[in-house]
Amino acid sequence: MTRTGCDTGFVIRLETGHSKVSQALQEAAQGLRLLFIPAIVVTEFLRLHYRLGTGSYADGYIAALQTEPYVQIVEINTAAAVRAAKLSHSLGLPTIDALILAACLEAGCDEFWTTDKQHFAIAEQQGIVKVIWL
Amino acid sequence: MTAVKVSPDGTIVVPKELLEEAGLTKSERVVAWVEDGRLVIATAEFVRKAYAEKLKKLWDGKSLEEWLKEMDSELERMRHEDDPNRL
Numbered sequence: 001m002t003r004t005g006c007d008t009g010f011v012i013r014l015e016t017g018h019s020k021v022s023q024a025l026q027e028a029a030q031g032l033r034l035l036f037i038p039a040i041v042v043t044e045f046l047r048l049h050y051r052l053g054t055g056s057y058a059d060g061y062i063a064a065l066q067t068e069p070y071v072q073i074v075e076i077n078t079a080a081a082v083r084a085a086k087l088s089h090s091l092g093l094p095t096i097d098a099l100i101l102a103a104c105l106e107a108g109c110d111e112f113w114t115t116d117k118q119h120f121a122i123a124e125q126q127g128i129v130k131v132i133w134l
Numbered sequence: 135m136t137a138v139k140v141s142p143d144g145t146i147v148v149p150k151e152l153l154e155e156a157g158l159t160k161s162e163r164v165v166a167w168v169e170d171g172r173l174v175i176a177t178a179e180f181v182r183k184a185y186a187e188k189l190k191k192l193w194d195g196k197s198l199e200e201w202l203k204e205m206d207s208e209l210e211r212m213r214h215e216d217d218p219n220r221l
Contacts, residue, residue: 008209009206009209012202012205012206012209013202015185015186015189016189016198016201016202017186017198018198018202044209044212044213047212048205048208048209048212051208051212052192052208054188054189054192056169057184057185057188057189058185059167060165060167060176060181060184060185061181061182061185063165063167063178063181064163064165064178064179064181064182064185067163067164067165067178068163068178094213094217095217096213096216096217115206
């Protein structure tokens, strides 16, 4: 089973029925994937919707998503915090991006789905994680 | 008459009969929230569908690509506000 780490761009696409992400969702429903969503991604996703005026709906969406057996919200624990500091320092990642990636790596993710080439290309180049670009 | 009960620890218990009346099965995944002072319980499926409808209205004739581009830009703007030195 593939352990899929999800950046905020993934969740934005998940809610819209984006084809590549929908395919991943179907695979998850079939037991072929587990989706790991860092708690900090939830923060970004909801904050984005509060700005758009759709916060209360987004709250419900996240709550509904959490009921799915193939979705796990990943807490930022101490191990992830330490790893994030190292990633941020060595790759020059902004803190929030480093925390998101570190949470996924600590959760044992095999791959990381993101739209953010600017910040995560270096992680792929250095062989830290397999990145699936959206 | 079947009534919702509140336990001393603050847990709200909805009797089986009421859930059955609402068409909820034993294995149904539900989401609960407080709205206008009332506790609302809905199936996760219902919440997802209602949310998708709301989003479609927001798109307002835009293509999916245009909408995603806007969302990505807004996300990037939000991150940049947090950290203006973010490259």
